[in-house]
Amino acid sequence: MAERASSPTINAEGPIGKLIKSACLFMAWAAGLMFLTEMVMSSVSVLGRSLFGQGIPGDYELVQMLSAMGISMCLPYCQLRKGHVFVDFFTLWAPRRLKNYLDAVAAILLAACAFLLAWRIWNGMLEMREYEETSMVLALPIWWGYVPVVPAFVLLGLTALHTAYQEFREGSWS
Amino acid sequence: MSGSSIALLMGGFMMVVMALRVPVGITMFMTGGIGYIWVSGLDPFLAFLKNAPYGRFSLYDLSVVPLFLLMGQFATHGGLSRALFKAGNAFIGHWRGGMAMAGVASCAGFGAICGSSLATAATMAHVVLPELERHKYKPSLAAGSLAAGGTLGILIPPSVPLVIYGILAEQNIAKLFLCAFVPGVLAALGYMLVIAIVTRIDPELAGPGTAVHSWKERIETLLGTWPVLLVFLVVIGGIYGGWFTPTEAAAIGALATGCVAWYSGGLKGEGLMECIYGAATGTGMMFLILLGADTLNSFMAISQLPAEAAKWVVASGFGPWTVLLSIIVIYLLLGCVMDSLSMILLTVPIFLPILLGMDYWGLSNDDKSIWFAIVALVVMEVGLITPPVGMNVYIINGVAKDIPMKVIFRGVMPFLAWDVMRIGLLVLFPSISLIALRVFG
Numbered sequence: 317m318a319e320r321a322s323s324p325t326i327n328a329e330g331p332i333g334k335l336i337k338s339a340c341l342f343m344a345w346a347a348g349l350m351f352l353t354e355m356v357m358s359s360v361s362v363l364g365r366s367l368f369g370q371g372i373p374g375d376y377e378l379v380q381m382l383s384a385m386g387i388s389m390c391l392p393y394c395q396l397r398k399g400h401v402f403v404d405f406f407t408l409w410a411p412r413r414l415k416n417y418l419d420a421v422a423a424i425l426l427a428a429c430a431f432l433l434a435w436r437i438w439n440g441m442l443e444m445r446e447y448e449e450t451s452m453v454l455a456l457p458i459w460w461g462y463v464p465v466v467p468a469f470v471l472l473g474l475t476a477l478h479t480a481y482q483e484f485r486e487g488s489w490s
Numbered sequence: 491m492s493g494s495s496i497a498l499l500m501g502g503f504m505m506v507v508m509a510l511r512v513p514v515g516i517t518m519f520m521t522g523g524i525g526y527i528w529v530s531g532l533d534p535f536l537a538f539l540k541n542a543p544y545g546r547f548s549l550y551d552l553s554v555v556p557l558f559l560l561m562g563q564f565a566t567h568g569g570l571s572r573a574l575f576k577a578g579n580a581f582i583g584h585w586r587g588g589m590a591m592a593g594v595a596s597c598a599g600f601g602a603i604c605g606s607s608l609a610t611a612a613t614m615a616h617v618v619l620p621e622l623e624r625h626k627y628k629p630s631l632a633a634g635s636l637a638a639g640g641t642l643g644i645l646i647p648p649s650v651p652l653v654i655y656g657i658l659a660e661q662n663i664a665k666l667f668l669c670a671f672v673p674g675v676l677a678a679l680g681y682m683l684v685i686a687i688v689t690r691i692d693p694e695l696a697g698p699g700t701a702v703h704s705w706k707e708r709i710e711t712l713l714g715t716w717p718v719l720l721v722f723l724v725v726i727g728g729i730y731g732g733w734f735t736p737t738e739a740a741a742i743g744a745l746a747t748g749c750v751a752w753y754s755g756g757l758k759g760e761g762l763m764e765c766i767y768g769a770a771t772g773t774g775m776m777f778l779i780l781l782g783a784d785t786l787n788s789f790m791a792i793s794q795l796p797a798e799a800a801k802w803v804v805a806s807g808f809g810p811w812t813v814l815l816s817i818i819v820i821y822l823l824l825g826c827v828m829d830s831l832s833m834i835l836l837t838v839p840i841f842l843p844i845l846l847g848m849d850y851w852g853l854s855n856d857d858k859s860i861w862f863a864i865v866a867l868v869v870m871e872v873g874l875i876t877p878p879v880g881m882n883v884y885i886i887n888g889v890a891k892d893i894p895m896k897v898i899f900r901g902v903m904p905f906l907a908w909d910v911m912r913i914g915l916l917v918l919f920p921s922i923s924l925i926a927l928r929v930f931g
Contacts, residue, residue, distance in 0.1 A: 344766065354556075361738070380553065397771050429516050
C-alpha cells in the first residue's frame with residue numbers, strides 16, 4: 317500500500333507552524349489560479365480555432381509556463397497534508413514511536429533534497445536570464461517561469477523540516 | 491565497476507530506503523542522484539539539476555494531469571457520481587443484483603471523467619454504499635463490487651497512468667486512450683456478469699427487487715449525466731480526430747464539469763477551494779514522484795542497464811512467454827506495496843526494451859507497446875484489490891467503517907477471479923486491446 321487514501325487533517329502549531337501553513341495554502345491557491353487560467357485559456361483557444369480559424373497566439377507555451385509554476389507550488393501543500401506517497405507495507409508491524417522517528421528522518425531527507433533543488437534551480441534561472449532564452453511565439457523570457465519554482469522548493473523544504481520536528485516531538489512524547 | 495552493476499547496487503539501496511518510509515519520489519531522486527554522481531561525477535549532476543525540474547514540470551503533455559485532477563474534483567462536487575448511479579439504477583436496478591451492477595456501471599462512467607482509481611472508489615462508495623445498504627444488499631457484495639468497480643478508474647480513459655506511459659514509451663496518448671476503451675468496457679461488463687452469477691448462486695446477497703422504472707424516468711436520469719457523455723466524447727473524439735490536444739480536451743472537460751458543479755451549487759462557500767486544494771494535493775503527489783523518476787531514469791540511461799538487461803534477456807534464451815509471465819508476476823507483487831504511477835515509472839524503462847526485443851504474435855513494435863500498456867495497467871489494477879493490502883479495499887473500509895476488511899476481501903474474491911481471466915484474455919488476444927485502433931485508425 318503506497319497511496320494515502322485521505323490526507324490527515326493539517327495540524328500546524330505555534331507561530332512558525334501557522335506561518336508555514338498560510339504560505340502553503342497561499343501557494344496551493346495560486347497554483348489553482350494557474351490551472352484555472354490554463355483551463356479557460358485552452359478552451360477559448362479551441363473555440364477560437366474552430367469558429368474563427370485562429371486560437372490564442374502562443375497558447376501552448378503559456379500553458380507550459382503556467383503548468384510549471386502551478387505544479388511546483390502544489391508541492392509544499394502536499395507535504396503539509398502529508399500527501400506524498402510512501403511505502404508503509406514493511407513497517408506495518410512497527411510501534412508508533414519507531415514510525416514517528418522514521419518519518420522524521422524521511423522528512424529531513426526530503427528537506428535536504430528540496431533545498432538542493434532550490435539552489436540548483438536558482439542557478440538555472442540566473443543562467444536562463446543571462447542567455448536571454450525566450451519562448452518561440454511570444455518571446456517571453458523563459459526565466460520568468462522559474463521565478464515561483466525556487467520559493468516553492470524552499471517552502472517545501474521548510475514544511476518538511478516542520479513535519480520532521482512534529483514527528484520527532486510526537487515520537488518522544490508517546 | 492560497470493554502469494550496470496552500479497545500477498543494480500543502487501536498485502537494492504532504493505528498495506531498502508523505500509521500505510523505511512521515505513517518500514517514493516525522494517527515494518528515486520536520491521538513488522538517481524547518488525548513482526548519477528557515481529557514474530558521471532558531481533558537476534554533471536549539479537548541472538543536470540539546474541533545468542531538469544523546470545523541464546519536467548513544463549512538459550506540455552504533462553500539463554494534462556492537473557487539469558484531469560481538477561475535472562475529477564469538479565465532478566465529485568457537482569454531484570455527477572449521484573447522477574450516474576441514478577441513471578444506471580433506472581435502467582437495470584430492478585434486475586437481481588441490479589443495484590450493485592448499476593454501481594459498477596457508474597464507476598465505469600465516473601472513470602470516464604476521472605483518471606484515478608482511488609478517487610473513483612472513494613467517490614462512488616460515498617454515493618452507492620448507503621443506497622445498497624438501504625436496499626438490504628449484503629455488505630460483502632456491496633463493498634466488493636465497489637472496490638472492484640473502482641479499479642475501472644485508471645483503465646477507462648482519461649487515465650493518468652496511461653499519460654505517463656505514453657510519455658515514457660513515446661507513444662501517442664490519444665491512441666492509448668482509444669485502445670483502453672474496449673478492455674475497460676469488457677472489464678465493466680465482466681464485473682456485472684460476476685454480480686449476476688453470485689446473486690444467482692446466493693440470492694440472499696442482493697436485496698429484494700425494486701419496481702421497474704418507466705422510460706420517462708430512464709431518459710430523464712440519463713440526461714442528467716450529459717456532462718459525463720460530453721467529456722467522454724470530447725476527450726476521445728476530439729483528441730483522436732486531431733481537433734485538439736489531450737490538454738485542451740482536459741481543459742474543456744474541466745470547464746464543463748466546473749460549470750455543472752457551479753450550477754448545482756457544489757462550488758458554494760468552501761467548495762471551490764476544496765476542489766483546488768484536492769487537485770493541488772494530487773498534483774504535488776504525482777509530480778514529486780515524476781521528478782524523482784526523471785532523475786532515476788536519467789541515471790539508468792547513462793548506466794546502460796536497460797539496454798544491457800534487454801540484451802541479457804534475449805541472449806539467455808528465455809521464451810517470450812516466460813518473460814511476459816515473469817513481468818506480470820513482478821507487477822502483481824509490486825502492486826501489493828506500490829502505486830501504479832511509481833510502478834510504471836520504475837519498470838517501463840527497463841521492461842519495455844526487453845519486450846520490444848521479443849516476438850509476440852508477430853506484432854509491430856508500436857502495437858506491442860500499446861498492448862503491453864493495457865496488460866500492465868490491468869495487472870496493476872488487480873494489485874488494488876488483492877490481499878493482504880489492496881488500496882481500494884482500504885478506501886472502501888474508510889468510507890464504511892462498519893464493514894470489516896475481511897468481509898470486503900471476501901466480497902472481492904469473485905471479481906478477482908474475473909480479473910485473472912481477463913489478464914489471460916488480454917495476453918492471449920492482443921486484438922482486444924488493438925481493435926479500436928484497427929477500426930478507427
